[in-house]
Amino acid sequence: MPPDTPLDPLDHALITALKRDGRASLSDLALQLNVTRTTVRTRLSKLLASGEIAGFTALTKGDLADSPVRALMMVAITGTGTDRTVSRILTMAPVQAAHATNGQWDVIVELATDSLETLDKTLTRIRRLEGVSHSETHLLMSTRRAQPTR
Template sequence: MNKFDRAILRALERDARQSFADLAEEVGMSKTPCWNRVQGLEASGAILGYRAMVEPEAVGLTLDAFVQVSVSFADHAAFEAAACEHPSVIACYTTAGDADYLLHVMARDVAHLDGLLRGQLRRMPGVERFNTTIGMKRIKRAGAVMAAVE
């Protein structure tokens, strides 16, 4: 990955809807080579896709919860598959420490979260126990990956 690739990724993270002409101008290339580089970044997996950022509160999701989950040894693969399929699980990470996984879950309110935890998440494969922390106020939303590269 060279300086043009990194510049393209930074620019697309900032605004993926810009035209190839604008993108090429911003990174100091002509349009066709820039387009070819974007295709190469897509093919290599450096660009995973393009999507709109949705404001959770605008669609009624006002609660962020972070759930530490301990899973029985034999059920990790099944748990991971279930976490990937669950629509309320925004992100899932393996962890080092007391728990095996950290889930980011979004819910409408505390009652909705309680229903998710008791009725769905505790029934996921291998769940032995979980501990939930409720986020009170989001300070920073998903940052730019390329800013961390610098």
């Protein structure tokens, strides 16, 4: 699938099904999507080759135990150095991801740490970066995920 080829409804449905259950077999996906296993295998191969699906990952109990303190930090950045500031944020170990957004905040940062103390130190480091004008942080108390549909 060339990089400029738009995704069709079947591609979107396949991606949605895999987000719900990344372990689903080709047969299960074919049944859900009402297509053949060969169609699923071909589409999946093309989505992987094009980079539309970047990969698969597993989240273990250990991952959650190692970083039980999770938070979202909304960050406002002034000036023209947003890319540089975000690059610096991404070098910090507790940072899982940084999402560009619209509205009051420029970036939403996902954080996962082993303790509130480590979280506090990371928040302070981010707030002290050049260009960061203000921020707001929310602790994630619990997480519910969509269940696989089978």
